[in-house]
Amino acid sequence: xxxxxxxxxxxxxxxxxxxxxxxxxxxxxxxxxxxxxxxxxxxxxxxxxxxxxxxxxxxxxxxxxxxxxxxxxxxxxxxxxxxxxxxxxxxxxxxxxxxxxxxxxxxxxxxxxxxxxxxxxxxxxxxxxxxxxxxxxxxxxxxxxxxxxxxxxxxxxxxxxxxxxxxxxxxxxxxxxxxxxxxxxxxxxxxxxxxxxxxxxxxxxxxxxxxxxxxxxxxxxxxxxxxxxxxxxxxxxxxxxxxxxxxxxxxxxxxxxxxxxxxxxxxxxxxxxxxxxxxxxxxxx
Numbered sequence: 001x002x003x004x005x006x007x008x009x010x011x012x013x014x015x016x017x018x019x020x021x022x023x024x025x026x027x028x029x030x031x032x033x034x035x036x037x038x039x040x041x042x043x044x045x046x047x048x049x050x051x052x053x054x055x056x057x058x059x060x061x062x063x064x065x066x067x068x069x070x071x072x073x074x075x076x077x078x079x080x081x082x083x084x085x086x087x088x089x090x091x092x093x094x095x096x097x098x099x100x101x102x103x104x105x106x107x108x109x110x111x112x113x114x115x116x117x118x119x120x121x122x123x124x125x126x127x128x129x130x131x132x133x134x135x136x137x138x139x140x141x142x143x144x145x146x147x148x149x150x151x152x153x154x155x156x157x158x159x160x161x162x163x164x165x166x167x168x169x170x171x172x173x174x175x176x177x178x179x180x181x182x183x184x185x186x187x188x189x190x191x192x193x194x195x196x197x198x199x200x201x202x203x204x205x206x207x208x209x210x211x212x213x214x215x216x217x218x219x220x221x222x223x224x225x226x227x228x229x230x231x232x233x234x235x236x237x238x239x240x241x242x243x244x245x246x247x248x249x250x251x252x253x254x255x256x257x258x259x260x261x262x263x264x265x266x267x268x269x270x271x272x273x274x275x276x277x278x279x280x281x282x283x284x285x
Contacts, residue, residue: 047123050120082112224281
């Protein structure tokens with residue numbers, strides 16, 4: 001939503017001018033109520049909702065008219081909270097800031113036009129509006145394929161993370177019931193759970209950024225934050241594994257302690273590299 005707002009604000013005058021000019025050609029909008037505003041919906045693929053409000057009573061006097069349905073439940077509902085906030089121009093138009101619509105669930109802007117004793121309210125889907133004006137580029141087929149791939153990959157990763165956590169729990173309970181208590185019994189479930197958490201967090205980020213909220217502006221902060229969070233989780237799992245190996249070698253194979261040292265050095269280098277990356281990132285900010 002933040003990205004849509006930035007694009008909208010950068011091109012606000014052009015967008016508003018385009019909408020005003022197109023609506024002016026429709027003459028009196030309220031006269032199209034009987035035809036359910038079919039001409040308007042045809043002219044604006046981004047238009048998703050229209051309704052009329054009486055200026056004096058400030059009550060809604062029409063149904064909520066959508067592109068493919070009509071909702072009569074909002075007739076006579078007071079809209080004074082909307083009218084009082086309108087900054088109507090000399091030509092009768094007023095524009096709201098972009099917001100998340102409760103009715104449709106999309107990011108939209110509301111355009112209102114005063115005509116005699118009535119105000120016509122029109123909700124526009126901001127994503128479709130920006131796309132139609134060429135401010136964002138989307139290939140429908142490619143976007144669908146890409147989105148489907150991310151959905152499959154994201155939920156499959158979530159499934160694998162759940163399997164890892166269930167495996168950790170089953171393994172721990174089984175060993176506990178068989179009275180097989182050891183370092184492996186304690187640390188292996190912790191490592192599996194930590195890895196499962198890292199995989200789940202990565203999958204959640206992918207679904208948030210690429211499926212349920214598509215990003216059109218590449219924000220390096222989001223990518224760095226995701227990468228840092230994932231690497232920190234992996235580092236925790238690796239540190240636990242290193243600690244477990246050190247204990248096992250110290251107890252059972254003392255002569256192979258040098259191998260534990262190599263593993264500790266590798267983990268330390270990983271930690272230093274990650275710390276350096278975090279330091280450089282913060283310094284750039």
